[in-house]
Amino acid sequence: MTIGVTKSQNKTDSLLLLIESANDIRKADLLNELSISSRNISLNKSFEYANKAITLSRELKYISGEAEGIKNRGVVYFTQNKNSEALIEFEISLELFKREKNSVKESALINNIANIYVTQGEYEKALTNYLKAVKINIDANKQESVANIYNNIGMVYNKWGKNEQAFEYYNKSLEINKKLKNKLGIAASLNNIALILKNWGQYDKSLEYFQKALKTNEEINDKIGIARCLSNMASVYIDLGQEEKALELNLQSLEIKMELEDNQGVLFSYSNIGDIYFKSGEFDKALEFYAKSLNTATESNRKEYIIISNTDIGDTYLKLKNYLKALDNYGNALDIAEQIKSKQNICLLRSKIAFCQFSINQINSAEQNYLYSLSLAKELNFVNLIEQNYKELSELYAQTKNYEKAYQFQSEYLKIHSSIFNETTQSKISELQTKYETEKKEKEIIELKSNQVKTKQQNQYYYTGSLLIIFIIVIVFLQNRNVIKKKSLSLLEQKNILLEKANQDLIISKEKAEESDRLKTAFLTNISHEIRTPMNAIVGFSEYITDNEIDDAEKIELFNLIRINSNTLLNLIDDILDVSLIETGQLRIKNEKFSLAKLMEETFLLVKENKKLKQSHIDFTYYIDNNLKNCYVISDPFRLKQILVNLLDNSVKFTEFGQISFGSKIVEVNNVKYIQFNVDDTGIGIEKKYHEKVFERFFKTPTNNSVLYRGSGIGLPIAKSLVTQMKGHVRLESEPNIGTSIFFTIPFVEFINKTTNIN
Numbered sequence: 001m002t003i004g005v006t007k008s009q010n011k012t013d014s015l016l017l018l019i020e021s022a023n024d025i026r027k028a029d030l031l032n033e034l035s036i037s038s039r040n041i042s043l044n045k046s047f048e049y050a051n052k053a054i055t056l057s058r059e060l061k062y063i064s065g066e067a068e069g070i071k072n073r074g075v076v077y078f079t080q081n082k083n084s085e086a087l088i089e090f091e092i093s094l095e096l097f098k099r100e101k102n103s104v105k106e107s108a109l110i111n112n113i114a115n116i117y118v119t120q121g122e123y124e125k126a127l128t129n130y131l132k133a134v135k136i137n138i139d140a141n142k143q144e145s146v147a148n149i150y151n152n153i154g155m156v157y158n159k160w161g162k163n164e165q166a167f168e169y170y171n172k173s174l175e176i177n178k179k180l181k182n183k184l185g186i187a188a189s190l191n192n193i194a195l196i197l198k199n200w201g202q203y204d205k206s207l208e209y210f211q212k213a214l215k216t217n218e219e220i221n222d223k224i225g226i227a228r229c230l231s232n233m234a235s236v237y238i239d240l241g242q243e244e245k246a247l248e249l250n251l252q253s254l255e256i257k258m259e260l261e262d263n264q265g266v267l268f269s270y271s272n273i274g275d276i277y278f279k280s281g282e283f284d285k286a287l288e289f290y291a292k293s294l295n296t297a298t299e300s301n302r303k304e305y306i307i308i309s310n311t312d313i314g315d316t317y318l319k320l321k322n323y324l325k326a327l328d329n330y331g332n333a334l335d336i337a338e339q340i341k342s343k344q345n346i347c348l349l350r351s352k353i354a355f356c357q358f359s360i361n362q363i364n365s366a367e368q369n370y371l372y373s374l375s376l377a378k379e380l381n382f383v384n385l386i387e388q389n390y391k392e393l394s395e396l397y398a399q400t401k402n403y404e405k406a407y408q409f410q411s412e413y414l415k416i417h418s419s420i421f422n423e424t425t426q427s428k429i430s431e432l433q434t435k436y437e438t439e440k441k442e443k444e445i446i447e448l449k450s451n452q453v454k455t456k457q458q459n460q461y462y463y464t465g466s467l468l469i470i471f472i473i474v475i476v477f478l479q480n481r482n483v484i485k486k487k488s489l490s491l492l493e494q495k496n497i498l499l500e501k502a503n504q505d506l507i508i509s510k511e512k513a514e515e516s517d518r519l520k521t522a523f524l525t526n527i528s529h530e531i532r533t534p535m536n537a538i539v540g541f542s543e544y545i546t547d548n549e550i551d552d553a554e555k556i557e558l559f560n561l562i563r564i565n566s567n568t569l570l571n572l573i574d575d576i577l578d579v580s581l582i583e584t585g586q587l588r589i590k591n592e593k594f595s596l597a598k599l600m601e602e603t604f605l606l607v608k609e610n611k612k613l614k615q616s617h618i619d620f621t622y623y624i625d626n627n628l629k630n631c632y633v634i635s636d637p638f639r640l641k642q643i644l645v646n647l648l649d650n651s652v653k654f655t656e657f658g659q660i661s662f663g664s665k666i667v668e669v670n671n672v673k674y675i676q677f678n679v680d681d682t683g684i685g686i687e688k689k690y691h692e693k694v695f696e697r698f699f700k701t702p703t704n705n706s707v708l709y710r711g712s713g714i715g716l717p718i719a720k721s722l723v724t725q726m727k728g729h730v731r732l733e734s735e736p737n738i739g740t741s742i743f744f745t746i747p748f749v750e751f752i753n754k755t756t757n758i759n
Contacts, residue, residue, distance in 0.1 A: 107140075117129065118152075118159070144185065151188055170196065174186065207233060223259075228265075231250060251273070267300075278316060323356040323360050343379070347380060351385060354366045370393050373385065391413045610652050632750070642719075643677075647715075648662060682738070
């Protein structure tokens, strides 16, 4: 379980406790909060809590609670890609909030409705709703919300191909965010403006704006924004024909997204890398990355992106003239598009399917799909697709010798082609006008700033000159008097500096020696205590077992206690020996073939026998990636199990309730595959300042509670040393009172045949 999901679960548990004692309206509000907090855990639970909130609010005639519940139900539908159902829920909720005159909620719902229309390609309806939301926020003086919605409006115009309007709204958003000093909003606006400049072919200016956005994101450490800027900059280098630079930036972006576990961002990067290989004619590699994008989209159930990935794969097979495979992928995309009622995608995919059918002489099917696509394109006013369908229908009818229809569609094609040419020309003139106005304003601003700088410089010259004259007079007067004194002070100061540095070096050396001595003393104290405890138990029980008066059942129990304490002592001695081997560099990793699934199961069964785990209510689970279940890998199974057991024992020691889990999956970094293991618990957690120290030998984390935790302080350091020897890395995430997650990686080397090198 990740920390984010753990937080949601903790909040949900807290709300469930509060709801037991809540009454009436407070209970309805808590049910709505439960619907939101459980959304990351279970959409069904979220829907259930929303329904309960609606039912209770209606009984109490509590309109705001009912409206909030209906909105939460709509969000669940939207997350499930059920856009029609979500739209109905949002519109009902909106009417209820209007009755309550809650402008903030009203604006948020109108924005949600607009988002649905964007998803469905209904841009006019989306714009109408965004503009309504803007008016509400302007009236309420919510400037940050106005800036965000201006960005959304710009995004709609950009999707619609109306670059001038998009540019205008992105700049409006930028101006507001600059006044508010909202760096997150500034970075987003700069990024969007850069995209429009790219569309206009102003690549130098586009890269300049992307660099500004990247710098702003780095200032606020917004990693998602950094990754987005890198991806977008890559798209500029693709247009410039610099595929290698584009690939480098996309791989940097992908690495950040994988680190953040941003699945949507990862699938974008996979798709972008596929586009680079497609453009450079490396179609096998393009298909590889499009397939990765499709798998990621399918795993996260992002239906829009399943459509995009299938379409990209279809386009690649079309380029290779493999029309059957292209048809297969276009068909998969069309099925999803019809499920979510995405008219824009249905229109485009029907035309692509028709082209493939025409290419393999399925004339009747091709004709039906072209006509369907044409009808829908007219409804959506997709002029370019209308033109394409007219042209291809004309060619289809000409091939089937239906010259009357061929002439009819050819005439329509020529008519719309001429219209598009005129519109394109006018659009280019408008773009040039916009560029001219923009550059003119920039020059005026630069000239104004230059004049201000000159005036300021002149004033500074006069002021500086006056000060300089006074300063020279004072210097001449004081110079003779201070020369000797300065020399004496300089010599004294140099000696003091040398002395102080020597003292500091001595203090640092002394502190290091004392710290080392303290840690070793603490280690010896701990170890002597840890050894003495099982030894005393073994000696005591051994003496007691010789007593003839105790019965056989008691003797068996004593034998078990002796065995347990002997194993504890043996494990402790093994740890001490491992520390010694690591210290002297004699520890060796022994690679061999083994089943990772079997090792994970053995580890689970071994740790499951832990006495504390058996006696507590801790939920102990493990999982393994499907790609690893049936494969054999090459590594050191003994040391790998030792690492997992050390980490899990640590989790058991510091967890009193909740969950402990561990698992493994394949990750890829810079085209190199690794097995990533994770151990997660809901224990007491570790303060951030101790995150690095816990891997130091003999260190034991201080705790604020009264519970005494036993241990030698060498388990985690041994685990880290072993991971390092296995050419892996360890990473820790932890928050006090929430839990701890430890991740470590080892290289993924799959055993394929007898020739696989295991050294």
